[in-house]
Amino acid sequence: MAEPQTTVQAPLKNDRFLRALLRESVDVTPVWMMRQAGRYLPEYRATRAQAGDFLSLCKNRELACEVTLQPLERFDLDAAILFSDILTIPDAMDLGLYFEQGEGPRFKKIIRTEKDVSDIVVPNAEVDLDYVMNAVTEIRGALNGRVPLIGFSGSPWTLATYMVEGGSSKDFRHIKKMMYAEPDVLHALLDKLAQSVTTYLNAQIRAGAQAVQIFDTWGGVLSRQMYQQFSLAYMERIVAGLIREHEGRKVPVIMFTKNGGQWLESMAAAKPDALGVDWTTDIGEARQRVGGQVALQGNMDPSVLYASPERIRAEVADILERFGPGNGQVFNLGHGIHQFADPDHAKVFVDAVHELSAKYHA
Template sequence: MSELKNDRFLRALARQPVDVTPVWMMRQAGRYLPEYRAIREKAGSFLDLCTNPELACEVTLQPLERFPLDAAILFSDILTIPDAMGLGLYFETGEGPKFERPIRSEADVNQLPVPDPEDSLRYVMDAVRVIRRELNGRVPLIGFSGSPWTLATYMVEGGSTKDYARVKGMMYDRPDLMHRLLEKTADSVISYLNAQVAAGAQALQIFDTWGGVLTPRDYQEFSLRYMKRIVEGLTQESEGRKVPVILFTKGGGQWLEDIAATGCDAVGLDWTTDIGEARRRVGDQVALQGNMDPSVLYASPERIRKEVEVILESFGPGEGHVFNLGHGIHQHAEPDHAAVFVEAVHELSAKYHQG
């Protein structure tokens, strides 16, 4: 593999000195970019785009051509694992992801396989390999997965949900069955992420999108427990360098200390937690990633720069900060405003890394 020319992102995750705070954006390859929309149309469907390694590579690299980002993130979807388990993923316009065969019974859970990532998920590994080749060491590549709880939510509900009726019904009525489902899902995530590392991913992020809908007790038992299991099961080193793991629970600010204690390298923050307060709570135990409200990108360039400065000032001098949005960039955000954001992070953060 080619030598890494920009390792700010990996250095920040290791809480090592950097010249400026590194920055990338969740969903940085996506619908807000006209060039992405063109490729998406050419592919025919979102799933066709995800399963074509060359096109997945092309859209992964698109934001790097526009913005001086410090990391690329694999273009894929968190629901590739349930699809490989045989649930029949499809997308309906305006309604998001759906499954033809959702998990509704004990028999459904028992017959779920743990997919071989180089078989049913080979297209993801091929995409990682192609992206690494095309990046040629420009920046590190982030691989990712959904958390077991988040994946299970989609699998049991059969798609998106606002009330979590089926998945929480199973959790409360049949905790044994829910644990069995989460165990299989966690084993699948470990296998999947380790395969991404073997294919060339240099950092990993676990998206726990729905962890924040749980009570504190249930979060510990049904979400965090399985993310900790994944962290413990992951490849620790590749190409002579540590493969850092970022855990991101949307709405998880109240559990920062517990997330930091899993053995992860960084905790992702949404915008509802003050990053300075988060740093005071977890100290130097982990790096922190985040956490500007994505809606700030609808504001003027001056306001975007001001918000970047506020967050940098809140984190303060020193190492261990990866700047990001507090969730994915919105599809209606202006690319020019995203450029202001990325450039402001680099420009305004230099003074926090002197000495």
């Protein structure tokens, strides 16, 4: 096993992202984009072709570092996010992750029975996922204090959907059948995943991640009661088990449930530092509901980037106005940037956030 590099990290030159997550004062609203290192960038596509395939790119720490930094060379972003995938944990559980052209992620071994769950071993993050930790340390060194580095994981519920369905799903019939017919089996799976995510994120923090985000991509497909039991309860357990201070400063935690705007109060009670909000929730209403407890991150519809520069700037201005003056906002898209987005339009978006937000922090 290759050990993560041990280097003295440079002090941060731009910490407004971390300050905003902790609801501290900033000069302008910080901005980054989910999936900011991705297929919409021609330089990313070239590096991915060099790697051979997506998983090989994730597991090559030099190339993972390269693509993490690519968007920072184009845009005035306030954070970098580790280039990796949410399915690294199930992959480390020997489920045989692979990617099919046009079909997305697939697993050779699917989890459907009590025995399947009992056979799963919680991975040792620093051994079984050492390539991720090596990439984190490599990226931190290459950033040289330019901006903070975000680590991340999928939520237990979201990881479980892929493991039980065998890949992506439109109706989630297998995992919902398990949830209603054999809830104890699903709880046992989610318990192992919560342990795995906690140790995984803590390993990322020790390796150099300065903030972490939990991506609950599929929590929004649940009813309120089922969300509380099968998604939020496990994320709350993870948040409680995370390292919250490292390298002499706080490590903020962001919790993001896509289509979860109706549950913001319950999510805030789980005690993350910030909540991600997608474009289906008004950011001003979200601030009224939970802004005294957590920072808010979001929430422009990624499809706005298909519009004209003038329309993009108008949308940024509207979201800033709806949030209003004061602290506790991180600007982002409401989900990942689309692969067909124009990079020049992404630059308009990022620059507009900085330019138009200054008056709200005077």
